[in-house]
Amino acid sequence: MNELHQIAVLYAKPGREEALRDNLIALVAPSRDEEGNLRYDLYGDVNDPRRFIFIETWASAAAQRRHHEHGLHIRHFHENGDADVERRESFYVIEPIA
Template sequence: MNDFFIVIALQAKEGQEEALRAQLIAVVEPSRRDEGNLRYEMFADRNDPRRFVFVEHWASPEAQHRHHTESEHIRRFNADGAGAVEKIEFLYTLDRLA
């Protein structure tokens, strides 16, 4: 099986939570339409309004790489929204075992 998963948490800069939320929400639907995407979900942490978590499932690492490096919506986020990110709290790339 070539498919794999990504779980990533981003923390917004203080005071930029709503701006980051809007920018991240804007990439969800276009990302779901990217070739090789099987699941793309965004979550907000109930206990920390600055934390956003993505769960992604891709048909292959190559499909995820194309999404991350070639898709216009991710380029736009990197240009316009990434400045509201304080840090990536964690990033896991996972292979399904069972």
């Protein structure tokens, strides 16, 4: 199995933290229900309320691609909730080494 592990970091626009938090929370349950999802967790930075971190594991790159390109909840976020995002700080595809 070629699992895909990734971390995505987003920052809310000033004053839009709660709106972004709510929109990101709405992504979690439907993403976890998608075929090929093994982990889909959302974290908030305790030192910076504007920073949100997703930690995801997918059964394959194809499963992650289906999620990102075809998930109705993801498309809805990009059309609506994305307006609350100031920037995407980083996006990492990682692999376990120990």
